[in-house]
Amino acid sequence: MVDLAARLEEVDERIADAARAAGRDPSGLTRIVVTKFHPAALVEQLYALGVRDVGENRQQEFSRKAAEVGDLAGLRWHFIGQAQTNKARAVRAAAGVVHSLDRTRLADALDAAAEPGEPVLDVLLQVNLTDDPGRGGVAPAELEPLAAHAAALPTLRVRGVMAVAPLDEAPAAAFERLHGYAQTVRAVVPGADWISAGMTADFAEAIAAGATHLRIGSAITGPRPERG
Numbered sequence: 635m636v637d638l639a640a641r642l643e644e645v646d647e648r649i650a651d652a653a654r655a656a657g658r659d660p661s662g663l664t665r666i667v668v669t670k671f672h673p674a675a676l677v678e679q680l681y682a683l684g685v686r687d688v689g690e691n692r693q694q695e696f697s698r699k700a701a702e703v704g705d706l707a708g709l710r711w712h713f714i715g716q717a718q719t720n721k722a723r724a725v726r727a728a729a730g731v732v733h734s735l736d737r738t739r740l741a742d743a744l745d746a747a748a749e750p751g752e753p754v755l756d757v758l759l760q761v762n763l764t765d766d767p768g769r770g771g772v773a774p775a776e777l778e779p780l781a782a783h784a785a786a787l788p789t790l791r792v793r794g795v796m797a798v799a800p801l802d803e804a805p806a807a808a809f810e811r812l813h814g815y816a817q818t819v820r821a822v823v824p825g826a827d828w829i830s831a832g833m834t835a836d837f838a839e840a841i842a843a844g845a846t847h848l849r850i851g852s853a854i855t856g857p858r859p860e861r862g
């Protein structure tokens with residue numbers, strides 16, 4: 635817990651430094667702690683340290699952990715992984731924000747999964763910054779129609795874009811493209827000004843390129859345990 639608090643503080647300082655270096659106000663950034671592979675107890679420890687935004691990338695692990703942690707006032711779960719359409723209800727039930735909307739069928743499934751009276755679900759459109767379709771995310775050429783499709787669904791609110799930096803390219807250049815894709819989405823959905831980008835290795839570059847939501851795992855949680 636002492637180590638966790640120290641790592642959290644150190645990362646927050648680095649975030650603030652990167653924001654100031656980019657002429658940005660650190661308070662405009664949301665730092666999401668990615669807790670995948672770690673037990674629910676880690677989420678509770680983070681919560682006790684003031685963390686209110688946590689991220690998970692596997693639906694089953696996410697649903698189990700969210701149920702284990704239960705209701706903690708103000709805690710927001712971000713789903714950042716690939717989602718299957720037949721798991722849309724489970725994702726929707728536990729997530730406050732879905733970062734990984736990458737196809738119209740998933741948008742339809744998430745919309746159809748809304749229970750009566752359930753709040754509107756915040757979604758980000760995940761963009762593939764590589765040429766490899768296996769890496770997840772919508773191809774940039776399909777982004778505008780996806781934005782228009784999702785924006786028309788009554789129970790989803792398109793908030794912006796999300797991406798993971800390619801392995802074989804400098805992150806700064808890739809995040810610069812993402813910034814342009816964010817503008818593509820804003821032309822369709824004017825209020826969609828979130829950019830989810832930046833992980834342990836590249837959050838400073840993401841901040842310089844306008845990221846609003848950082849998804850940081852191992853720099854805060856320590857190394858991920860082996861999956862048992």
Ligand SMILES: *Cc1c(COP(=O)(O)O)cnc(C)c1O
Nearest residue numbers: 668691714833834849850851852
């Ligand atoms: C695991 C993961 C992260 C966090 O990765 P770290 O390198 O541990 O910071 C961010 N985004 C996604 C989509 C992830 O799967």
